[in-house]
Amino acid sequence: MDILNYPFMERALIAAVLVGITAPAIGIYLVQRRQPLMGDGIGHVAMTGVGLGFLLNASPVWMATAVSALGSVLMELIRWYGKTRGDIALAMLFYGGMAGGVMFVNLAPGGSNANLSSYLFGSLSTVSQSDVTAIGILAGFVIVVTLGLRRQLFAVNHDEEFARVTGLPVRALNLLTAVTAAVTVTVAMRVVGLILVSALMVVPVAAAQQLTRSFAATLAIAGAIGVTVTVSGTVTSYYQNVPPGATIVLLTIAAFIVLTALATPLARRRARNAAAARPAGDPVECAIPATRGASDEVGV
Amino acid sequence: MAEPVISLRGVRAELGSRPVLRGIDLTVRRGEVVALLGANGSGKSTAIRTIIGQVPLSGGEIELFGTPRRAFRDWRRVGYVPQRTTAGGGVPATVTEIVASGRLSRARFGLLRKADHEAVRHALELVGMADRAKDSVDALSGGQHQRVLIARALAAEPELLIMDEPMAGVDLASQQVLADTLTRQVAEGATVLLVLHELGPLEPLIDRAVVLRDGCVQHDGPPPRALGQHALPGHDHVHPHSADAEPIRTGLLS
Numbered sequence: 001m002d003i004l005n006y007p008f009m010e011r012a013l014i015a016a017v018l019v020g021i022t023a024p025a026i027g028i029y030l031v032q033r034r035q036p037l038m039g040d041g042i043g044h045v046a047m048t049g050v051g052l053g054f055l056l057n058a059s060p061v062w063m064a065t066a067v068s069a070l071g072s073v074l075m076e077l078i079r080w081y082g083k084t085r086g087d088i089a090l091a092m093l094f095y096g097g098m099a100g101g102v103m104f105v106n107l108a109p110g111g112s113n114a115n116l117s118s119y120l121f122g123s124l125s126t127v128s129q130s131d132v133t134a135i136g137i138l139a140g141f142v143i144v145v146t147l148g149l150r151r152q153l154f155a156v157n158h159d160e161e162f163a164r165v166t167g168l169p170v171r172a173l174n175l176l177t178a179v180t181a182a183v184t185v186t187v188a189m190r191v192v193g194l195i196l197v198s199a200l201m202v203v204p205v206a207a208a209q210q211l212t213r214s215f216a217a218t219l220a221i222a223g224a225i226g227v228t229v230t231v232s233g234t235v236t237s238y239y240q241n242v243p244p245g246a247t248i249v250l251l252t253i254a255a256f257i258v259l260t261a262l263a264t265p266l267a268r269r270r271a272r273n274a275a276a277a278r279p280a281g282d283p284v285e286c287a288i289p290a291t292r293g294a295s296d297e298v299g300v
Numbered sequence: 301m302a303e304p305v306i307s308l309r310g311v312r313a314e315l316g317s318r319p320v321l322r323g324i325d326l327t328v329r330r331g332e333v334v335a336l337l338g339a340n341g342s343g344k345s346t347a348i349r350t351i352i353g354q355v356p357l358s359g360g361e362i363e364l365f366g367t368p369r370r371a372f373r374d375w376r377r378v379g380y381v382p383q384r385t386t387a388g389g390g391v392p393a394t395v396t397e398i399v400a401s402g403r404l405s406r407a408r409f410g411l412l413r414k415a416d417h418e419a420v421r422h423a424l425e426l427v428g429m430a431d432r433a434k435d436s437v438d439a440l441s442g443g444q445h446q447r448v449l450i451a452r453a454l455a456a457e458p459e460l461l462i463m464d465e466p467m468a469g470v471d472l473a474s475q476q477v478l479a480d481t482l483t484r485q486v487a488e489g490a491t492v493l494l495v496l497h498e499l500g501p502l503e504p505l506i507d508r509a510v511v512l513r514d515g516c517v518q519h520d521g522p523p524p525r526a527l528g529q530h531a532l533p534g535h536d537h538v539h540p541h542s543a544d545a546e547p548i549r550t551g552l553l554s
Contacts, residue, residue: 032389151410155401158389161382165352166405166456167375205391213436214394 003238011132012124012191012244016234018139019188019200020227024208025146026184027201028219029177033157038075038178039198042185044094045071046194047101049186050119054108060119061134065186071097072178080171122193122245124237131190138187145180153177154215191230193245199252200226207256210263225255302330305365305460305491306351312359313343313350320346322515323360330459333482333492333505335523338512344495345383347512348464351493352380365460376405379453381463384446395440395448396433399423402452423451426484428477443474450481461485463494467502475501499523 003009023039030038049067053060071093078089105111118126146153156163156173164170181201188197208221233248240247306328313321320343328334336344349355351362353369362369365377379402402423403416412420424430427447432440437448446466453461461482467475479501486492486505499506509523 028391032391034390036390149410151401151404151407151412154393154397155404158393158398158401159382161349161352161354162380162401162452163404164354165375165378165380165462166402167373168404209392213392213434213439215391215397218391 003235008125008127009234009238011127011129012234012238013231014132015127015135015191016230016244016248017227018135019191020230021223022139022142022146022184023188023192023197023200024204024222024226025219026142026177026181028205028215028222029146029153029157030181031202031205032154032215033160033177036202037198038072039181039185039201041075041090041094042068042072042182043189043194043197045097046182046185046189047116047119048097048104049101050116050189050194051101051104051108054111054115055104057108059130059134061131061186061189064119064189065134065138065183067097068182068185069179072182073175076175076178079174118193119189120193120195121243122189122191122196122248124191124234124244127190135187135190138183142180142184142187145176149173149176150219191234191244192248196245196249199249200230203249203252203256204229207252207259210256210259211266225252225259229255302332303366304328304363305330305332306493307363308347308351308360309362310360311347311350311357311362313346313355314358315346315355319358320515321350324512324515324517326510326517326520328491328493330491331486331489333486333507334494335499335502335506335509336493336495336512337497337499337509337524338518342512343515344512345464346515348462348493348495351462352378376456377459379456379458379461381446381449381453381461381466383464384442384449384469392436392438394434395424395429395437395451396420398437398448399451399455402455405456419457420451420455423455424448426454427451427481441471441474442469443471446470447474447477447481450478454481454485459490461490461492461494463492465495465497467500468497478502479505 004013027036027039030036046064046068049064050060052058052067053063056063074093075090078093101116102113105113105116108115152168152173155166156168156170157177160170184201185194185197188200192200204222204225205218207225208218212218212221229248229251233251234244236242236251237244237247304327306326308324308326311321311324312319324343324347326347336347338344346355350357351364351369364372365374367374400412400416400420403412403420404410407413407416421430421433424433427450429444429447429451432444437445440448446469450463450466453463466478470478482492482502483505494502496502499509503523506523508521509519510517511519511524
């Protein structure tokens with residue numbers, strides 16, 4: 001494995017493993033609460049952070065973390081208080097975030113859109129040692145939240161109304177989900193890039209649930225798919241000299257297609273087994289209750 | 301008289317800017333089974349959802365177990381069964397995973413111990429779903445799904461059950477299981493407030509019926525005997541239900 005002789009590849013592979021675990025780990029909750037594209041929105045907002053990093057000569061990773069966390073909290077607040085125009089407010093946040101990024105980068109001394117490109121599409125050779133440290137710390141936070149609080153997050157994202165009655169701090173958990181998603185975006189930014197990060201949050205989860213019946217198994221398999229595609233995508237990118245982000249996302253989609261093809265016969269067999277296990281003479285669910293009058297029938 | 305478990309005084313609530321509850325008084329005492337009846341849009345579900353804090357009040361006050369709702373923290377005493385349509389996420393989940401989330405009100409830091417897993421299994425047995433514990437909820441029928449949601453509420457071993465249309469879209473076999481489950485809970489001393497479209501198989505359990513119409517209490521007393529059309533407030537009640545019944549507010553004079 002000559003690939004490990006290069007320190008930059010070693011750093012890239014560490015980052016790839018962390019991204020492969022964290023992106024689906026938070027993505028599963030976004031899919032569960034039917035906001036799969038939230039990662040995409042946060043990615044747009046994070047561009048302003050990257051631009052600010054260049055402009056203020058600060059670390060783009062940490063600036064992106066701060067700005068996207070702020071943006072995700074704002075999105076969550078719009079979700080609570082926003083009435084009918086919530087979607088418009090979100091659109092302005094997304095595109096404002098992108099425009100801010102382009103503007104700040106170009107205002108930075110000697111800056112141009114070229115500086116943004118490695119953040120937009122991911123780049124292995126530019127992952128520095130301090131990036132790896134930052135990614136490691138942030139990934140640790142994401143793993144602690146998504147695995148440590150999985151029962152609470154599962155309950156809130158499955159049925160918010162019920163979760164409130166179990167006494168869970170619903171709003172705090174929603175905010176934590178949003179901030180964790182924002183942190184994950186910046187973890188993944190260096191490897192897959194801001195434009196493609198959302199794919200790695202959503203597609204492994206969608207692929208995993210072709211095979212699974214339980215949340216726990218979906219989480220585990222999505223993580224396994226995530227690590228497999230990020231590591232193999234990174235290696236492919238090195239040998240074939242192709243962009244890592246695009247390679248990883250295309251591999252993820254390929255995994256989705258393969259698993260979907262495999263899942264069809266599996267689902268058929270499960271249905272057959274279930275039918276065989278069911279005792280004969282089970283009541284037919286669609287029977288119309290004979291005793292019940294049509295109470296909502298209106299006679300005119 | 302037993303102490304009040306739920307008490308609503310002059311409760312008002314709005315959805316958007318439309319007033320949905322216009323001053324509701326409702327008391328449910330320990331051990332009572334109270335049905336909340338009324339036509340679609342009369343405010344039944346909104347009334348339930350103000351009690352659990354999902355819909356904010358614009359006036360009036362609510363107490364749970366004698367504590368103002370805002371200060372109430374003892375949620376393990378309450379089991380809630382929402383309308384089936386509100387539940388369900390975008391990721392597969394097993395019956396056990398769903399029911400286990402009902403136990404979180406008793407679990408510290410979300411850690412389920414052996415006794416908690418035991419309670420989850422027991423709740424599934426109560427609704428006759430223990431054999432489907434490892435199945436995905438997506439594979440269940442409407443009635444089976446409803447039984448799972450009731451098991452989820454029972455997992456915390458609550459003293460008070462609040463249910464929103466537990467019989468809606470439920471097949472006959474599951475209706476009977478639900479009625480039996482509820483009968484057992486009531487026999488063990490549970491207090492129940494439930495929204496119903498019609499009394500149906502639960503009729504023998506109901507101590508008192510509260511009928512809402514246009515966000516006002518129209519009737520509070522013994523359950524209306526009649527079924528079908530007659531159980532709805534749209535039906536003109538020309539006969540009194542009992543001597544001490546509340547005056548009927550038809551909404552025509554207000």
